[in-house]
Amino acid sequence: MIALYVVIGVLVVLLILVVLNFNSLVRLRNQTQNAWSQIDVQLKRRHDLIPNLVETAKGYMAHERETLEAVTNARNLAQGAIGKGIDAQAKAEGELGGALSRLLAVAENYPDLKANQNFLALQEELTSTENKIAFSRQFYNDSILRYNNKIQMFPSSVIAAMTGFKAGEFFEIEVGTEREAPKVSFA
């Protein structure tokens, strides 16, 4: 009789452990999904801001057609990369970031443009959107780290394996020479 109670007790404890671990796995996975959708919102915001920016800049910097076209092209490529996997998207967004900062660097040479209220407002929005992309990426990667840790560590690793939780992928935008480039173009 006592043995039966012990077995039942152990089973109940095990069950509680499984439920708790499962729930926290679900919570962490939802968090990574929320974080990802936040990145999406911000990337979309950036895509939406660019036509406006290019339109405003066009009137002032007719000689910078190439720079402007590069931004528009990079934006279209980035928009096309949506849904093609994290790596492809990250690469396209990295290119877009580079093209944008080149444009804003060139804009420094056009005082009239820099005095335009509309351009200033767009510039503030764009700066902030860049920051928001960076911060949402940071939060997404933090969430992925927590989620992956949970999946790999005992005892949640067992439950994750049984219920099919898969490790998530980090989102790294290339921040290589692209971002540094503007400084050269001042010459």
Added chain:
Amino acid sequence: MKCPACSEMMIVVEHENIELDYCTSCSGVWFDAGELELLLEGMLLEGSSLSLDSILTSPEARSAEKKRRCPICGTKMKKATVGRDPEVLIDACPRGDGLWFDSGEVGQLIAQLPDRAPEGANSQGRVITFLGEVFQARG
């Protein structure tokens, strides 16, 4: 904000990105601490004899003039002198809220203008020049 001299509502005058509170009835001027700081910084005059800190640490000027209350915090303001020939008596909030120039005082300061050496020779001179610019039309 109410004028500390005649209690009328004052208006705000913005000139060259510096704001002053100005009484349309008695032509007195209130220099807010933050604005004074901006003005002195803009003219590269931090720590000049017109900064609030140096006015507040200078000895209280003796005067029969009525004590005025700071329009911001309501405490009685300290009398202090600036400029030379003649020294102009202004009021300073002891809690550091700002400076008050009565109408005549702005006039006297502006009157000192021609005597001043050219730009940059004297820190007070440059601030007085600024006041002179704002109150060009009527001293």
Added chain:
Amino acid sequence: MWEQIRSNQIRSMVLVVGMAAVLLVLGYFLGLVFFGSGTGGLIIALVLWLVMNLVAYFQGDSILLGISKARKITRDDHPRLFNVVEEMKIASGLEKMPDIYIIDDPALNAFAAGRDPSRASIAITSGLLQKLNRDELQGVIAHEISHIKNRDVLLMSFCSVLLGSIVILAWYATHMLFFSAMYGGRRSSGRGGGGGGEAIVLLIGILLMILAPIIAQLIYFAISRRREYLADASGALYTRYPEGLASALEKIAASTTELKTANQATAPMYIINPFRQKGRPAADLTSTHPPISERIRILRSMAGGASLADYNAAYARVHQGGGAILPSPALAAGAAPLRAPTPESAPLEPEPGKVERTREVSDLMWRMNNYRTVNCACGTKLKVPPNFKKSEVRCPHCGRIHPV
């Protein structure tokens, strides 16, 4: 993050229980002294506490925002502030955007309010908004968002209510004792019983009346200081840039203007203690905030990274006697590399200078106070208050007359 909040919660709970015990013991003995019944006193203390808690829970943020004369602003009023708050909301993973309020005061301060993360507000003085550049503003907002995220606001309002109850009880008891001694005569002697035992109860009651508010206050301050360190650490983690907050704190410390609308109970809500006195060492037991210079030094010595573990290591280096300030379970959360400072000439940073910032904020304040702006042809701007009585103003610069 969760583990660390939870573990900090436990430490804070221990302190809260300590405060509650002080309240109950005080109530019990006061009951014994005044009505000859400990239970009666206990019930009065509990009811008082409960009522105040309910008020604080449901009305706390509106009361706090109300007494500090904070005014809600919209995105169009100040896009940069809104963007910075949104950035930190994203970095912290907060679900709902907090409401943003401005306090028209040249003092430099900010606070967070709201009982839970989905109903939170951040208030900032106009002075602070003028003085800080974008990185510094980000640091301050990150600090406030961590207060929201760590649920410090609820904890601290809970504690301040507890403290308030104790102070009120002790205050009334002192007065009752005073009056009964003056006029009441020997009311208590009619109750019979051993005179010696009663004297001891009376003595303990008086002692408690004096000591309870002091003890409760010390506990309250201890909780508050701990939460400040945690908020600094999380702020550095969110921005990945401790220098931003450090340099903001430096500017705040250099300012001498006192906030007009703060009081002792709301002090822990602010980013720095609004009641600093010059020349007094702020590090003692009776301050709600850690000394600002120490907070700056800790943030500045976070060399390796921006994680909570890095903050802890920096704390151990800077704080005399070393030790750790954050609970250990949080520290395994992984590395967080520091972000490079925004370079001065960064093309992506449309950073208005100090003068532009000041004009931006003061224009916002004039607009919110319904001032009318008259642009004079000579380039001077006249801002006319709503209750201005005359029908025209004369530009003091060029003498033109403008109708109002």
